[in-house]
Amino acid sequence: MNNDSVIDLNAAWRLLRVLKDQTPDEAGTRRAGDADSGAITLTPEGGWTIRAASPTTEAVALLDRLAPAMAAPxxxxxxxxxxxxxxxxxxxxxxxxxxxxxxxxxxxxxxxxxxxxxxxxxxxxxxxxxxxxxxxxxxxxxxxxxxxxxxxxxxxxxxxxxxxxxxxxxxxxxxxxxxxxxxxxxxxxxxxxxxxxxxxxxxxxxxxxxxxxxxxxxxxxxxxxxxxxxxxxxxxxxxxxxxxxxxxxxxxxxxxxxxxxxxxxxxxxxxxxxxxxxxxxxx
Ligand SMILES: NC(=O)c1ccc[n+]([C@@H]2O[C@H](COP(=O)([O-])OP(=O)(O)OC[C@H]3O[C@@H](n4cnc5c(N)ncnc54)[C@H](OP(=O)(O)O)[C@@H]3O)[C@@H](O)[C@H]2O)c1
The missing domain is CATH 3.40.430.10 (Dihydrofolate Reductase, subunit A)
Structure with missing residues (x-):
């Protein structure tokens, strides 16, 4: 795991685009990314968490704004x-x-x-x-x-x-x-x-x-x-x-x-x- 990874605006948008096509698990949760560059988990209610990386302030704002509208396929x-x-x-x-x-x-x-x-x-x-x-x-x-x-x-x-x-x-x-x-x-x-x-x-x-x-x-x-x-x-x-x-x-x-x-x-x-x-x- 690389704890120094930073998720900037572009990386956050890339993660959201992957989530768009992800099939949710039984609980409705979707995941994207990896332990090297950072992983995101999206709940069915549009809540998000990032692991193995730190999102920038701009990335946090983007995720807060768009994750709730990123419905599953x-x-x-x-x-x-x-x-x-x-x-x-x-x-x-x-x-x-x-x-x-x-x-x-x-x-x-x-x-x-x-x-x-x-x-x-x-x-x-x-x-x-x-x-x-x-x-x-x-x-x-x-x-x-x-x-x-x-x-x-x-x-x-x-x-x-x-x-x-x-x-x-x-x-x-x-x-x-x-x-x-x-x-x-x-x-x-x-x-x-x-x-x-x-x-x-x-x-x-x-x-x-x-x-x-x-x-x-x-x-x-x-x-x-x-x-x-x-x-x-x-x-x-x-x-x-x-x-x-x-x-x-x-x-x-x-x-x-x-x-x-x-x-x-x-x-x-x-x-x-x-x-x-x-x-x-x-x-
Ligand atoms: N600032 C913004 O975010 C934004 C975004 C979009 C547009 N605009 C501006 O808004 C203006 C146009 O908006 P508007 O409210 O006058 O018109 P509109 O919502 O674009 O179009 C209304 C027309 O669409 C048809 N329509 C829509 N939903 C329908 C439905 N469920 N069933 C049947 N027909 C449906 C109807 O056509 P018929 O009358 O033929 O039945 C209705 O008169 C433009 O000046 C545009 O520049 C601004």
């Missing part, structure tokens, strides 16, 4: 994310959502993409931003790209659908079904039906990447395990809202999920565990 796990301003906006009125948050958060987003099987966005985001949804600023596997386009608002020439290098799946309502190979019909398009359809394609670990409308639908439907809500110290003014949930009468009805906060440069990540205290075994 085949497990149904849905994490959503949204970055918003102090006044609760996710873009300008013209739909510009570029760089609301800073570099550290950009890296977190790409790591989150690399942690899942599929990245899902709503048609509004696809039309406004035409995001690539690929993993670029860190090393990692590319997730399947998915767009929820109930009534086929995206033209066939849209880059998400037309790019042969990283094709996307388009999910539409039954009434909008056609015979194009990258389009799947989902009766009703309820979030749970969307997740069932993706699971049938082997895509069980899912990131709902926005916009606010789509994330709100999944949250309201009780389909989220976790929500990464990032608040950037910027004021945008009128524009697309972040979460938009139905009204409640009193604060006793407010959702108060278990929450951990992480500083990411000037931004703050609120990591909400929406299953804490509830059964997380959903097959």
């Amino acid at each position: 085949g497990r149904r796990y849905v994490v959503a994310q949204i970055a918003q301003s102090l006044d609760g906006r996710t873009a300008t009125a013209r739909g510009c959502a570029d760089r609301i948050s800073g570099d550290a958060d950009h890296q977190r987003l790409h790591q989150l993409r690399a942690s899942v099987d599929a990245v899902v966005i709503g048609a509004g985001t696809a039309l406004a931003d035409s995001p690539q949804l690929t993993v670029r600023v860190v090393e990692g596997e590319q997730p399947q790209r998915v767009v929820l386009d109930r009534s086929r608002r995206l033209p066939p020439s849209h880059p998400l659908l037309a790019d042969p290098v990283a094709p996307a799946i388009r999910l539409v309502a039954t009434a909008a079904a056609g015979d194009d190979s990258n389009t799947l019909a989902v009766p009703g398009m309820a979030p749970s039906a969307v997740l069932d359809r993706l699971a049938a394609c082997g895509l069980t670990r899912v990131l709902i990447e926005g916009g606010g409308n789509t994330v709100s639908r999944f949250l309201c439907s009780g389909c989220l395990d976790r929500l990464h809500l990032v608040v950037a110290p910027v004021l945008i003014g009128r524009g697309p809202a972040g979460l938009d949930l139905p009204p409640i009468d009193g604060m006793d009805q407010a959702l108060r999920p278990s929450c951990r906060q992480h500083q990411l440069g000037d931004d703050v990540l609120f990591d909400l565990d929406l299953r804490a205290g509830k059964s997380s075994e959903r097959g």
Whole structure:
């Protein structure tokens, strides 16, 4: 055993990537690494311990932030994310959502993409931003790209659908079904039906990447395990809202999920565990 080993940011990310593909033991625990360069153990609840090495402060922060979202292969796990301003906006009125948050958060987003099987966005985001949804600023596997386009608002020439290098799946309502190979019909398009359809394609670990409308639908439907809500110290003014949930009468009805906060440069990540205290075994 080499007690002088240090696990830095890159080494911690490498360990997490190995854990992503590890089958858990009977207790749900996963392990990666070795006694020479350091080994990590991940509990089913997302807790982690390192043996035979010392993690740097940055590596500890990375593991605290991402280990809870690193679900085991085949497990149904849905994490959503949204970055918003102090006044609760996710873009300008013209739909510009570029760089609301800073570099550290950009890296977190790409790591989150690399942690899942599929990245899902709503048609509004696809039309406004035409995001690539690929993993670029860190090393990692590319997730399947998915767009929820109930009534086929995206033209066939849209880059998400037309790019042969990283094709996307388009999910539409039954009434909008056609015979194009990258389009799947989902009766009703309820979030749970969307997740069932993706699971049938082997895509069980899912990131709902926005916009606010789509994330709100999944949250309201009780389909989220976790929500990464990032608040950037910027004021945008009128524009697309972040979460938009139905009204409640009193604060006793407010959702108060278990929450951990992480500083990411000037931004703050609120990591909400929406299953804490509830059964997380959903097959
Ligand atoms: N800051 C950030 O983190 C961030 C992230 C993403 C996007 N954005 C910004 O957010 C804006 C777009 O967000 P948005 O909230 O307006 O729209 P959105 O969530 O991207 O898309 C909403 C649309 O997606 C379709 N959809 C989503 N879930 C569905 C479901 N379960 N069933 C059926 N249809 C579903 C619907 O299309 P139909 O109306 O056709 O049924 C819905 O109107 C853009 O300006 C973008 O720049 C910001």
